[in-house]
Amino acid sequence: MFELIPIGLVHTNIKDEELHQKGSVDGIIEIFPEFKEGLDALNGFSHLILVTYLDRVGVEDRRTLKIRFRHLQRAGVPLNVLPEVGVFASDSPHRPNPIGISIVEVQKFDEGFIHVRGLDVYDGTPVIDIKPYTPFRKVQNINVPEWFSKISSYLNREP
């Protein structure tokens, strides 16, 4: 068992339902004062990797190993396009360790507060780490399975 501590919080002031519809929103990453020094020299990176602990995921949901993206029906994806897949082949919050990885675009650094675009987590989600998004994180040639391409063709975002 490994123990993590919150180093900050995500603030979006956006209701859950609105986030579900939009997929991602603007907001502020607050880093608690005792960890602020760790942000030194981060200024200049246009994008960050935000690691969060998805604290709304309960003990039962952490036992989930297969999902079906049912929520995407609301976004217009037909049910027959939505296969059942393993949680590790998805971005589902329901997984053994509910860790969120968001790639966000920095709008402004303001001391311990980072204004960003592209937050796909609920208002109030605890932050556990921040890493710079560097050219080494960008893979040029990638492949995805056909089921993933099919779903993506109905959306403009991560399924």
Next chain:
Amino acid sequence: MFELIPIGLVHTNIKDEELHQKGSVDGIIEIFPEFKEGLDALNGFSHLILVTYLDRVGVEDRRTLKIRFRHLQRAGVPLNVLPEVGVFASDSPHRPNPIGISIVEVQKFDEGFIHVRGLDVYDGTPVIDIKPYTPFRKVQNINVPEWFSKISSYLNREP
């Protein structure tokens, strides 16, 4: 405090010193049998986001907030090019929550064992999550600070 559980292990059979020199190596991600179902439909993704718990990082190291990339001197980067930066502006394992994020290239799926390229963690490191690397993870236009570009010009990899 948030609790994570190991879902697998990284196997590289590579000594620490060799990893330091090379930066990344080939190896196998083992997912424990009780979590194997979560890998369904992962086949077809060429790259994965591997989330690890860097278990060699001790309690004291988790208090680190500033680092200086001193180890890069061995890789030929002059000391005067190495600024002191906050841990969140770096990929240092010394940080409040020692979470590793590696983007690895799949060579072969073999049941609960995934053969990959690009492992930058020690042999035996616990795995806590796997997510597919999708086109949405690839940011087209990014900026990095000058200090980062300068260091990168001496290396072919993540500082």
